[in-house]
Amino acid sequence: MKVKVLCRNPDDYVRETKRDIHKVPRNYDPGLHPFEAPREYVRALNATKLERVFAKPFLGALDGHRDVIHCMSKHPTSLSLLLSGACDGEIRIWNLAQRSCVKTFQAHEGFVRGMCFHPDGNNFLTCGGDSTIKQWRITPEGDTENEPINTILSQTLPLSIDHHWSENVFSTCGEQVNIWDEERTEPIRSFTWGVDSVHTVKFNPVEHHLLAGCASDRSILLYDMRGSAPLRKVILKLKSNSIAWNPLEAFVFTVANEDYNLYSFDMRKLSMPINIHMDHVSAVMDVDYSPTGKEFVSGGYDKCLRIFPVDKGHSREVYHTKRMQRVVLVKWSLDNKYILSASDEMNIRVWKARASEKMGVLRPREKTAFNYNEKLKDKFAHHPQVKRISRHRHIPKAIYHAAKEHGIIKESKKRKESNVRAHSKEGTVPHIPDRKKRVVAEME
Known part of the structure; x- marks a missing residue:
């Protein structure tokens, strides 16, 4: 005789505490949930709004210097x-x-x-x-x-x-x-290599024998300490103030430049950067990668910090306070949770790497809810309303007007180039990518 035994896992229906709600079993058949997508959209919209409500990145300051x-x-x-x-x-x-x-x-x-x-x-x-x-x-x-x-x-x-x-x-x-x-x-x-001084040098965290430096003649130099001469050199239009290696990709590094931008390079092809990271409105002074290698933080003379995804040209986050002056140093903590910045008014500030993240120990249900909200925000990230709310940031008036002015200048240069090309003989004014324009020369 064949006997079937019913077996249930108590975790599926037993409450964690007496005050907890009863768990209700749910049938995930899509035919029974015709309005699931509209409901998820509303939840994604609410999660995006709450993320901006709870975005309080500043944790504290260390003063004493x-x-x-x-x-x-x-x-x-x-x-x-x-x-x-x-x-x-x-x-x-x-x-x-x-x-x-x-x-x-x-x-x-x-x-x-x-x-x-x-x-x-x-x-x-x-x-x-x-x-x-x-x-x-x-x-x-x-x-x-x-x-x-x-x-x-x-x-x-x-x-x-x-x-x-x-x-x-x-x-x-x-x-x-x-x-x-x-x-x-x-x-x-x-x-x-040359006569100008090198003002910063960094060892590669993956290929330990490689190191890179930035010199005051606007050049970026690559060295192999096992060799007797520098490897390669690339010259940009303006001086680079700092350099940081990607901790997970051995060939990728990012430099903070005086022309308000950051440039990510692949050391195997220095003829043009693989990405230009814009949004700063003054000289960028320092850059540091997160331990995951997916993001980096930069600080500049425009008195703010910006967090960039490595594959994006614009920042996902901007941090500023009323009393913070020109940011000269930034560091990303090794647990990927905090950012440290030092500025001209002799203070070190501690920030959250994710502005709305809850600090402290999370309960299992809280973790599940946060993960669910993150998936929903990713799913509806390109919807106009969700995109508008998630991108909105309050920035100081000076940065707002400077960014607007720089946008007008860029549009003017682009319009002038297109007009010259349109009224010149075909082929005399070639179309050069913006990334290639930033590199003056490459030497080996």
């Missing part, structure tokens, strides 16, 4: 520790969870030009305006001694410093790019 903050560095293994160096030579170690300063000490005479952590997080390196490179010990709690464990006198003034991702090697830049071993007082390799 007595001069402009010139450099910042994230701890590679701890989410709560942050280093900041000012133009008066002072370094502060911050505890982000408590929003307090753990340690303050005088590291250099003059500017703190750059700082970086060792990959194990037990020590960090700084370089300053006194032409010295110092190595400091740091505990997991953020405490450090007032005296460095190692000091190197540099022959040239270092303007930036970055550490190799897996070896005891670091790089400095200035009149030339130097590769140093932590156990030696002389550089093990030096690179020069």
Whole structure:
């Protein structure tokens, strides 16, 4: 005899708490739900409206510096520790969870030009305006001694410093790019190309032997520290202030430029950028990628931060406050939840990476509701009403009018070019893509 046994999972019908609502079974047959699409559209519209209502990205400020903050560095293994160096030579170690300063000490005479952590997080390196490179010990709690464990006198003034991702090697830049071993007082390799100084240098987080730098002659340089000469060089129309490698795509990097734009390049083809990221209305000073490699944050002289998807030309988010001045530094936290910015009025600000995200522990039903709303917003993202509400941002009056003026200028240039082409002999005025116009020259 064959017996069929009914089996039910208690999770499908038992309430989580006594005050919880009873779960009702539902038949998902589309024939029984003829108005499902209109209902989902209304839910997507309401979810988009609520997202803008709860968009409060600013979390807090860290104040205490007595001069402009010139450099910042994230701890590679701890989410709560942050280093900041000012133009008066002072370094502060911050505890982000408590929003307090753990340690303050005088590291250099003059500017703190750059700082970086060792990959194990037990020590960090700084370089300053006194032409010295110092190595400091740091505990997991953020405490450090007032005296460095190692000091190197540099022959040239270092303007930036970055550490190799897996070896005891670091790089400095200035009149030339130097590769140093932590156990030696002389550089093990030096690179020069031209006479202008290199003001920023970054190691590739995927291909660890590659590094890139930005020079004051408007060029971007690529190096392989295993070779004896620089690899490639590309010159843009204006100077690039900062550079950031994509942490998941080994060949992609983004530069922050003086012409109000950011440019993403594939190092295998530098003749034109793969994307131009617009929206800033003043010089872009710094850029940093999220750990997922899908977005990056930028800060500029227009006193705001912008978050860009890597494949989009316009920002998805803009952050600003009334008292924030020109943003000189930005960092994206390693847990992909927070953004740190330093500006001219000596403050470090902490922001949420997603403006309307709820902080803290979420219940399972809350997670399910948030995920459902995200799917609905993606599904109806191109509907006019949903698109209009999700794109709307309040921005300062100065940025609004500057963006409007730049739009008029761009349209005028485009109209003039089309008129010249229309009234010239066919083929004499070729159509050049906008991305190709930005690159002046490429050298190998």
